[in-house]
Amino acid sequence: MALVEKVRLSLGTAIQLGLEAGFLDPCFTTAFLMTYRDGKCNANCAFCPQARESTSSSDRLSRISWPVYSFDEVLDSLDTIDTFRRYCIQSLNYPQAVEDVASILKELRVKTSLPVSVSIHPLDSTGITRLHDAGATSIGVAFDACTPELFDEVKGKKRGAPYRWETHLKALQDALEIFGQGNVTTHLVIGLGETEKEAADFILTMNKMGISVGLFALTGVRGTTLEKEKPPELSTYRRMQALRFLISHGYLTETEVVIDSEGALKVELDASLLGVLLSSGEAFRTSGCQGCNRPFYNERPSGPMYNYPRPLTPEEAADALALTGW
Ligand code: SF4
Known part of the structure; x- marks a missing residue:
């Protein structure tokens, strides 16, 4: 019997596993x-x-419901499926979290050699090494907010929470040492009140450090403090997706990123070259670890699609590119 008795699965994962x-x-x-x-x-x-003071149902993370299963039952069900390309473990912050994640990793490693990513709160280097040695192939520590001030407001000091900007940064730096470049990620939520310049500067800084950025659109989930907040403008989100894509592929340098008089992000690349680089729609797909698609994490099935979990049709790609205004 596995040491961890229960885990939650995203509903979509549970369906794929026949649960x-x-x-x-x-x-x-x-x-x-x-x-x-x-x-x-x-x-x-x-x-x-999942926040301490949220009144949302505790089986939610973003828009998705996460029912509870016996971990043994989940492990048995893995024998029935060969379509997964990656496993992703999300950890809540609680005293036994590292122990539990290490135990989950060890059991998964008996079943699979596929990549396993872990998304967790900042750990010291001993904790990070522990997860690496238990079989994690990549690790993410979510900043979510792109400036220290916004960070304090949405998840740090002003929330009575243990998180500090500097501690997140240090954990990511340690993770780079232990997991290596290309295996460390962070998250950025667009729509928390940041300017396009602040979000762009964050993406540029993380990219320079060798940390990949997964983009999320603010989703006002009932029972959370931000439940009444609107999602970001789709045009802003498209510009951030395009920037993240161009920067992370080395198609754009920092000096080619500018902000216009309206505060909107622009890039100094030839329009026809931009068309070539962005017309496949790849830039507008879900970003994060390789192979991640998180279907409907941020969006209602009726749309708008902030992150496409699949290849875009030519029309969708053209519309997404047009929304950037580039
Ligand atoms: S660390 Fe923050 S985002 Fe992650 S589960 Fe806890 S409250 Fe939610």
Whole structure:
């Protein structure tokens, strides 16, 4: 019997594993697991249904529901599926979190040699090494906010939460040493009140450090402090996606990123070259670890699609590119 008794699975993952009824999607390439605890996270991020002070149902993370299963049952069900390309473990912040994630990793490693990413609160280098040695192939520590001031407001001091900007940065630097470049990620939520310049500067800084950025659109989930906040303008989100894509592929340098008089992000690249680089629509797909698609994490099935979990049609790609205004 596994040391960890229970885990949560994203509903989509549970369906793919045959643990719930539903549509079997051959494009569902990442299995999402979340640590289980009886209660909420010790942290208090203003947008998160798992936050200490949120009144949301505790089976939610963003728009997705995460039912609880016996971990043994989940491990058995893994024998029935070969469409996953990656596993992703999301951890809440609580005293046993590292122990639990290490145990989950060890059991998964008996079953699979696929990449396993862990998204967790900042750890010291001993904790990071522990997860690396237990079988994690990449690690993410989510900044979510792009400036120290916004960070304090949505998940740090002003939330009575344990997080500090400097500690997040240090954990990511240590993770780079232990996991190596290309295996360390952070998250950025667009729509928390940042300017396009602030978000762009954050993406540029992370890219320079060798940390990849997964983009999320603010989603006002009922029961969270930010439940009434609107999602970001789609045009702003498209510019951030395009910037992240161009920078992370080395198609753009920092000096080619400018802000116009309206505060909107522009890039100094030839329009025809931009068309070549962005017309496939790749830039507008879900970003994060390789192979991650997080279907409907931020968006209602009726749209708008902030992050496409699949290749875009030529029309969708043209519309997304046009929205950048570039
Ligand atoms: S640390 Fe993660 S799970 Fe905990 S409140 Fe913040 S976003 Fe939610």
